[in-house]
Amino acid sequence: MAKKHIGFLSFGHWSPSPNSGTRSAADALLQSIDLAVAAEELGADGAYFRVHHFARQLASPFPLLAAVGAKTSRIEIGTAVIDMRYENPLYMAEDAGSADLIAGGRLQLGISRGSPEQVIDGWRYFGYQPPEGETDSDMAxxxxxxxxxxxxxxxFAQPNPRPMFPNPPGLLRLEPHSAGLRERIWWGAGSNATAAWAAKIGMNLQSSTLKDDESGLPFHIQQADQIRAFRAAWKEAGHEREPRVSVSRSIFALVDDRDRAYFGRGGKEEDQIGYxxxxTRAIFGRSYxxxxxxxxxxxxxxxxxxxADTLLLTVPNQLGVEYNAHVIEAILKHVAPALGWR
Known part of the structure; x- marks a missing residue:
């Protein structure tokens, strides 16, 4: 196997349960920053965060990305994924530009149509509605x-002839602008067709632990087929740079009694089918x-x-920073070298 970028992906769950290490939104956010710092010290390549609205999970990503960027110096910082049904793309471009500049050009933003949310048509509460003849996926x-x-x-914007501050010549763009960020946008694709569409318009590919069940084959084979379809479409589009591709996995090396207590009982060693x-019939990949x-x-x-060139390890963030750092370290120290990933 080829060498890989290895990072973590956190959903940022919190719960008031006494069994949870993150009992509040503040806990989830602050521990996310701490885990990114710890992962960088361990030699991991990426700190990625999920975005879910109306849930006790991480939601608005850019304050967190900027804070991680200010606290770290090397690790890639990203999302997997931002639901574009909820987003004002111009305001988002300003937020993303700011966070990327704070991080020194380390943002890797995963965006997508998103998944079913906690509420019905939640994007309507954010002020967005598809026009007649357009679906919410089209809108995303x-x-x-x-x-x-x-x-x-x-x-693209016509300047005011009497501005408050002097303008540069010509039409105005959004500021702050971060050069190179356009090439660090990824699309979270649920199907082979959307993977090919992402390739056509020059986005990298994120493929998670679920996708549309398009062939009935095991999940990892369907996902590999999706990646190959993406790369074929990229080549056909004639882009000059090489794309990146990430997959997400729940992987736990059982190296001590805590690991065996938490994950040694099994239960998710097979793919699952659901809707x-x-x-949309979907296939959910197994855990390891x-x-x-x-x-x-x-x-x-x-x-x-x-x-894939990038592997994102989904982490059980409610078990705390120290334990999740241990999970990441076990993969980096023991598993990755044995597989030729590092």
């Missing part, structure tokens, strides 16, 4: 295309939890991990 892709366009940094809405030798053997058979 339209928002994404506007976002990508303004990230290019081209002027993410009334019409095993002693080191067995874990390495199992992961070596995962075709999608082999195809």
């Amino acid at each position: 892709r339209r928002h994404a295309e506007v976002f990508l366009d303004v990230l290019k940094g081209n002027g 993410i809405d009334e019409n 939890a095993a002693e080191l030798d067995a874990l390495v053997e199992e992961l070596a058979k995962d075709e999608a991990i082999a195809e």
